Amino acid sequence: MDQGIIIAILATAVTAGTPILYAALGEIITERSGTLNLGVEGMMLVGAVSGFMAAYVSGNPWLGFGAAMAAGGAVSLIHAFLTITLRANQVVCGLALTIFGTGFSSYIGKPFVGIPLKETFKPVEIPFLSDIPVIGPIFFNHDPLVYISYLLIILLAFLIYRTRWGLNLRAVGENPAAADSAGISVSITRYQSVFIGGMLAGAGGAYLSLAYAPSWLENMTAGRGWIAVALVIFAMWDPYKALLGSYIFGGVEALGFRLQTMNVTISPFFLKMLPYILTIVVLIIVTRETKTRKVGAPAALGQPYHREDR
Amino acid sequence: MMKMKKLFGLAAMLVVMALVVAGCGGGQTPASTDKKEDAPKEGTGEKLKVAYIYVGPVGDAGWTYAHDQGRQYLEKELPNIETSFVESVPETPADAERVLTDLVNKGNKVIFATSFGYMDSVLKVAKKYPDVIFLHCSGYKTDKNVGTYFGRMYQPRFLSGMAAGKQTKSNTIGFVAAMPIPEVVWGINSFTLGVKSVNPTAKVKVVWTNTWYDPAKEKDAAKSLLDAGADVIAMHQDTPGPMQAAEEKGAFSVGYNTDMRQFAPKAVLTGPVWNWGPYYVNTVKAVIDGTWKSEQYFGSMADGIIDLAPYGDMVSEDVRKLVDEKKQAILDGKFEVFAGPIKDQSGAVKVPEGKTMTDEEVLNMMWFVEGVDGSIPKK
Known part of the structure; x- marks a missing residue:
C-alpha cells in the first residue's frame, strides 16, 4: 500500500464516520442525563428526509440542515414526553420511535424519492491547514458539515465537563434524586438533553441526504443509527472517544472496498459485524473497569425518575 | 390511578379487537364474491x-x-x-x-x-x-x-461496455456490483466482453457491495474504484450513487435500469435500460x-424489452457510430454476445470457437471472463 491509498482510506473514513459521529454525539448528551433513546435511526431518517425536502424546495442546503435538526429535535420530543413526563419504558419507546421514523420518513418523502438535489454541500479546502502533508488531505479537504462536527466535539466536551449545565446534566444522569434535592429540575434537564440528541441525530441524517449521497431514498441510513448507539458505549460517553470511534467504524467500511480493489478478499459480512464486535469487547472491558474505577454508563441510565419513589 | 389503568387496558383491547375484525372482514368478503364471478373472463365489456x-x-x-x-x-x-x-x-x-x-x-x-x-x-x-x-x-x-x-440484458450491457472501453484513458474501468448471483455475474461478463472488443488492454475491476439499495455505500464503493485508478464507473445497483461519485471526481460512468443522465450529466455515457x-x-x-x-x-x-440509453454529450460521433453498428447487428441477429471463443480469468477456453452459450448456461453463469479483475465471493 502506498501513501496515497492510505490517505484516501483515512479521508473516506472521516466522511463515512461523520453521520455516525453527529448521531453518537447527540446520543451521548441524551444518555448523560440518564435517558436512553434507541430511536436514533428513526430520528436520523426523519432528519434526512426533512433536510432534503427543505433543501430541495429552498435551493439552500444550509436551510435543509437547519430543518433536519429541527425535525430530529421534534421527533425526539415524542420520546421525551413519553419517557420523562409519562415515565414509559425507555427501551420500548425508543424502538417504537425507530419504527415510526422509518415509516414516517418514507411516507412524507414519497414525492422526493430519486430526484437529484441541485445545491449540495461541496468540499471546501481550508487554506493553510489543507496544505499540511498527510493531515491536510485527511482532515481539511471536506465539506463544511465535517468541519462543524470538529467544532461540535470541542463545544460539547466543554459543555459536559466545564459548565454548570454539564455538571447538572451529569448529576441528573448519575443520581437524579440527589440532583433533585439540590434544586436541579430533573425533567427540564432531561428534556433539554433529549432534544439536543434529536437535533444532532437529525443533523447526522442530513449529512447523508445533503452531502454524502445527495438524494433521498427510503431507509437510506441503512443501520447507521444503530451503529451510533453502539458507538456511544464504545466511546464510554465521551465526545473525544466518539470521534475516534466513528472514524474507526467509518473506516472499516472504506477499508473493505479498498481491500477488494487490491484483490484481498475479506468477507463483507465479517466487516459489517466488526463495529459491533469492537463494541462488545469495549463493553467487557468497561464492565470490568467499573468495578475498580468510576467509568462507564451514567448510573441512572434507562431509569425513569419518580420523585415519590425515593 | 387503578381505574385509569383499567380503562386504558379496556380501550386498548377494544382497538385491537376492532382491528382484527376489520382485518378479517377485508380479507374474506371479496374472496367469496370472487368465486361466483370467476367464470366470465372476456367479452363481458367489463374492464x-x-x-x-x-x-x-x-x-x-x-x-x-x-x-x-x-x-x-x-x-x-x-x-x-x-x-x-x-x-x-x-x-x-x-x-x-x-x-x-x-x-x-x-x-x-x-x-x-x-x-x-x-x-x-x-x-x-x-x-x-x-x-x-x-x-x-x-x-x-x-x-x-x-x-x-x-x-437479455447482456446485449445492451455489451454495447455500454464498448462505449466505456473507448472512453477510458487509464484502461481501468470500475464496476460496482450488488450481489454475487448469476444475473450480476453475466452482466459484468458481457460488459467486459464489450470493453475488450474495442480495447483489448483494458480491465474491469469489480467491487461487491452486498446491497441493492444503499446509496452512500454504493457511492463509497465507486470512490474506492476511482482511488484505485478507474476513470469509468459501471454498476449493477438500484440507485444512482456510483454515478454521483464519478461526477464529483470528473470521471465517467455507465448507468443502469433507466436513463440516469439527470443525476450526473457530465459523467453518464449511456447505460443498459429496461423498457x-x-x-x-x-x-x-x-x-x-x-x-x-x-x-x-x-x-x-x-x-424492445431492453435498450441502450441515449448517449451523453461527451460520447464522440465515432464511438456512437461504432456502437450503433453493433446494436444493429444484435437487432438483426447477426451478433451473439456469448459466442466463442471466450476465456475465463485463468486464460482457459470456456466457450470454444463456433459455439454459443445456451440460455441455461448464461442463466447459471458463476465465473468471470478474461479481463475481469476481481473474484466472486464464495458463500
Missing part, C-alpha cells in the same frame, strides 16, 4: 384488472421505476383494462403472500410480481387461484397459470384474446 407488486418505491429511479413506466404504458395502450400497484413489498413470504392474495381478492386477473424474491410466494398463491394469471420477473419456476419473464412496456402490452393482449400460455419469456433487444 380487465391488472396488478403489479414492486419491491421498491416507484420513485427509486431504477428497477421499480422502470417497471412502473411499463405499467403506465400498458394503461395507455390498452384502454379496456384497469391497473393498480403495491410498492415496497418485502420479499418475505408473509408479506408477499398477503399482498398477492389481497390483489386476487380485489378482482385482479393478471398479476405481475416484479422481483426475484417473490418466486415461491407467487407459486403458492397461484395454486390457490387457478383462474388468475401470474407473471414473475427474473424467476425460473413456472406453473399452469404462472409464467416468468426477463430480458417493459411492449412486453406488458403483448402479454395482457394475449390474456384478453385467450391465447396466453405459461412460458419462460427471455426477451431480447429486438423485442
Whole structure:
C-alpha cells in the first residue's frame, strides 16, 4: 500500500464516520442525563428526509440542515414526553420511535424519492491547514458539515465537563434524586438533553441526504443509527472517544472496498459485524473497569425518575 | 390511578379487537364474491384488472421505476383494462403472500410480481387461484397459470461496455456490483466482453457491495474504484450513487435500469435500460384474446424489452457510430454476445470457437471472463 491509498482510506473514513459521529454525539448528551433513546435511526431518517425536502424546495442546503435538526429535535420530543413526563419504558419507546421514523420518513418523502438535489454541500479546502502533508488531505479537504462536527466535539466536551449545565446534566444522569434535592429540575434537564440528541441525530441524517449521497431514498441510513448507539458505549460517553470511534467504524467500511480493489478478499459480512464486535469487547472491558474505577454508563441510565419513589 | 389503568387496558383491547375484525372482514368478503364471478373472463365489456407488486418505491429511479413506466404504458395502450400497484413489498413470504392474495381478492386477473424474491410466494398463491394469471420477473419456476419473464440484458450491457472501453484513458474501468448471483455475474461478463472488443488492454475491476439499495455505500464503493485508478464507473445497483461519485471526481460512468443522465450529466455515457412496456402490452393482449400460455419469456433487444440509453454529450460521433453498428447487428441477429471463443480469468477456453452459450448456461453463469479483475465471493 502506498501513501496515497492510505490517505484516501483515512479521508473516506472521516466522511463515512461523520453521520455516525453527529448521531453518537447527540446520543451521548441524551444518555448523560440518564435517558436512553434507541430511536436514533428513526430520528436520523426523519432528519434526512426533512433536510432534503427543505433543501430541495429552498435551493439552500444550509436551510435543509437547519430543518433536519429541527425535525430530529421534534421527533425526539415524542420520546421525551413519553419517557420523562409519562415515565414509559425507555427501551420500548425508543424502538417504537425507530419504527415510526422509518415509516414516517418514507411516507412524507414519497414525492422526493430519486430526484437529484441541485445545491449540495461541496468540499471546501481550508487554506493553510489543507496544505499540511498527510493531515491536510485527511482532515481539511471536506465539506463544511465535517468541519462543524470538529467544532461540535470541542463545544460539547466543554459543555459536559466545564459548565454548570454539564455538571447538572451529569448529576441528573448519575443520581437524579440527589440532583433533585439540590434544586436541579430533573425533567427540564432531561428534556433539554433529549432534544439536543434529536437535533444532532437529525443533523447526522442530513449529512447523508445533503452531502454524502445527495438524494433521498427510503431507509437510506441503512443501520447507521444503530451503529451510533453502539458507538456511544464504545466511546464510554465521551465526545473525544466518539470521534475516534466513528472514524474507526467509518473506516472499516472504506477499508473493505479498498481491500477488494487490491484483490484481498475479506468477507463483507465479517466487516459489517466488526463495529459491533469492537463494541462488545469495549463493553467487557468497561464492565470490568467499573468495578475498580468510576467509568462507564451514567448510573441512572434507562431509569425513569419518580420523585415519590425515593 | 387503578381505574385509569383499567380503562386504558379496556380501550386498548377494544382497538385491537376492532382491528382484527376489520382485518378479517377485508380479507374474506371479496374472496367469496370472487368465486361466483370467476367464470366470465372476456367479452363481458367489463374492464380487465391488472396488478403489479414492486419491491421498491416507484420513485427509486431504477428497477421499480422502470417497471412502473411499463405499467403506465400498458394503461395507455390498452384502454379496456384497469391497473393498480403495491410498492415496497418485502420479499418475505408473509408479506408477499398477503399482498398477492389481497390483489386476487380485489378482482385482479393478471398479476405481475416484479422481483426475484417473490418466486415461491407467487407459486403458492397461484395454486390457490387457478383462474388468475401470474407473471414473475427474473424467476425460473413456472406453473399452469404462472409464467416468468426477463430480458437479455447482456446485449445492451455489451454495447455500454464498448462505449466505456473507448472512453477510458487509464484502461481501468470500475464496476460496482450488488450481489454475487448469476444475473450480476453475466452482466459484468458481457460488459467486459464489450470493453475488450474495442480495447483489448483494458480491465474491469469489480467491487461487491452486498446491497441493492444503499446509496452512500454504493457511492463509497465507486470512490474506492476511482482511488484505485478507474476513470469509468459501471454498476449493477438500484440507485444512482456510483454515478454521483464519478461526477464529483470528473470521471465517467455507465448507468443502469433507466436513463440516469439527470443525476450526473457530465459523467453518464449511456447505460443498459429496461423498457417493459411492449412486453406488458403483448402479454395482457394475449390474456384478453385467450391465447396466453405459461412460458419462460427471455426477451431480447429486438423485442424492445431492453435498450441502450441515449448517449451523453461527451460520447464522440465515432464511438456512437461504432456502437450503433453493433446494436444493429444484435437487432438483426447477426451478433451473439456469448459466442466463442471466450476465456475465463485463468486464460482457459470456456466457450470454444463456433459455439454459443445456451440460455441455461448464461442463466447459471458463476465465473468471470478474461479481463475481469476481481473474484466472486464464495458463500
